[in-house]
Amino acid sequence: MREKILKFCLTSALLLGLPLANQAVAGWHTATGSAGITGSIGEARDAAVNDAIRSLLLKKGADVQIHQVYRNGALTRDSYSMRNSVPIRKLIVLEEEKTSNRISVRIKAYLQDQGYDQNKCSTSRIRKNILPLRFRFLDPQAQMGSSGIDQIGKELDRLIYSEIAKNPSLQIKPVSLANLNINGYANSDIHYQRDNMYNLAKQNESxxxxxxxxxxxxxxEVGNFITKPFYNDTRTIDFTVTVYDAVSGELVMNENYQGEADWPFKQGEYVNLRSDRFRGSPYGQRVQDLCQRAANDIIQNLQCLKPSARVIEVEGDDFIINIGKSSGLEKDLEFSLQQQYQGYDRQGNTFEKTEDAPGLYRVVNVYANTARLRPVSLQDNILNVQLDDIVTLTDDEEMP
Structure with missing residues (x-):
């Protein structure tokens, strides 16, 4: 069933400050959102509008933690971590499409720029290079329960990574089949994997x-031998997403997503995960919702981080780095330099250490996938800049 509605023109009494990055955002913007119907239709409609708001803000470079902001036809003021003063002045729900299991909406929002902080999340203008690895089962025990949906990993790849690719702040590479054997536990020891992560990212310019x-x-199975015919079996979906900065080796994000829903298919039946039958099922809806949440969390965690790049060639006082116009780099941006050294402990084991070099380096030429940097002051110039040294956009750099 499809319903088209023109509703909710919110007045200034419902103004809500929603933070956006340094972009020309004033005016009307449209976005779509959806949510599964797991409770009441009203709750699902609110969740769909919230999903559309989140999508709109993230695409505009927002640095925001969104919880529940739209309830019963009104924007709520107390559910945001607000970072600056770009408000949604009006919100109109243009269309609503409802099936038996899901609601989708298209909204139009008027964003008004009122002299917000020009430096807030300015780094969202430079696209970060991301290498996604294929979703894998954590261990053989996790795979044992995958009968009928053993290709679920590829579907998670598609749903999450295709959503990330829509964000202009992030540049996602083709899915890698590499297996780093990292389990995703936040407290796990990944020190021995750092070289593997760094080399894999280096090979893929990420x-x-x-x-x-x-x-x-x-x-x-649900119910006993008497009640079982009246209930569907249920199935869990439980996955973990871990994001690393392969240059620094730092953990950026580690989140777990899990849910359970009715499984209306026969036990052991092969299910086409791209079919409308699966996508329209309660389980398919739950998978889509969790993947949307995961993609939004990844975008929120990455888009406002400072981009780094590697030195790939040294030419006198100048050097070349491995990002350029394709990443949104522009002339006159300034970077700091971090030099990497190899040290030895008392047992003779090697370890990597990084030191911040004095001085700044300015972009003087930008090419398709590279850029030339030159010292701002020759007095602070490091004479021994090496290949694979790291440069990072400075904290106080203003985007033009």
């Missing part, structure tokens, strides 16, 4: 790695 682990997709 700064960040996304690693997905599937923890469980097991099914469960």
């Amino acid at each position: 700064q960040y790695l996304i690693i997905g682990n599937i923890n469980s997709v097991s099914s469960s």
Whole structure:
């Protein structure tokens, strides 16, 4: 069933400050959102509008933590971590499409620029290079329950990574089949994997790695031998997304996503995960909702981080880095330099250490995938800049 509605023109009494990055945002903007119907239709409609608001803000470079902001036809003021003063002045729900399991909406929002902080999240203008790794089952036990949906990893790849690719702040590479054997636990020791992560990212000209682990997709019977005919079996979906800065080796994000929903298919039946039958099922809806949440969390965590790049060639006082116009780089941006050294402990084991070099380096020429940097002051110039040294956009750099 399809319903088209023209509703909710919110007046200034419902103004809500929603933070956006340094972009020309004033005016009307449209976005779409959707949510599964797991409770009441009203709750699903609110969740769909919230999803559209989140999508709009993230695409405009927002640095925002969004919880529940739209309730019963009104924007709420107390649900945001607000960072600056770009408000939604009006919100109109243009269309609503409802099926038996899902609601989709298209909204139009008027964003008004009122002299917000020009430096807030300015780095969203430079696209970060991301290498996604294929979702894999955490271990053989996790895979045991995947009968009928053993290709669920590829579907998670498609749903999450295709959503990230829509964001202009992020540049996502083709999915890598590499297996780093990282389990995604925040407290796990990944020191021995740092070289592998760095080399993999280097080969693919990326700064960040996304690693997905599937923890469980097991099914469960519901009811006893008397009541079982009246209920569908249920199935869990449980996966972890881990994001690393492969240049620094730092953990950026580690989040777990899990849910359970009715599984209306026969036990052991092969299910086409791209079919309308699966996507329209309660389980398919739950998978889509969790993937949307995961993609939004990744975008929020990455788009406002400072981009880094590697030195790939040294020419006198100048050097070349491995990002350029394709990443949104522009002339006159300034970077700091970090030099990497190899040290030795008392047992003779090697370890990497990084030191901040004095001085700044300015972009003087920008090419398709590279750029030339030159010292701002020759007095602070490091004479021994080496290949694979790292440069990072300065904190106080203003985007033109």
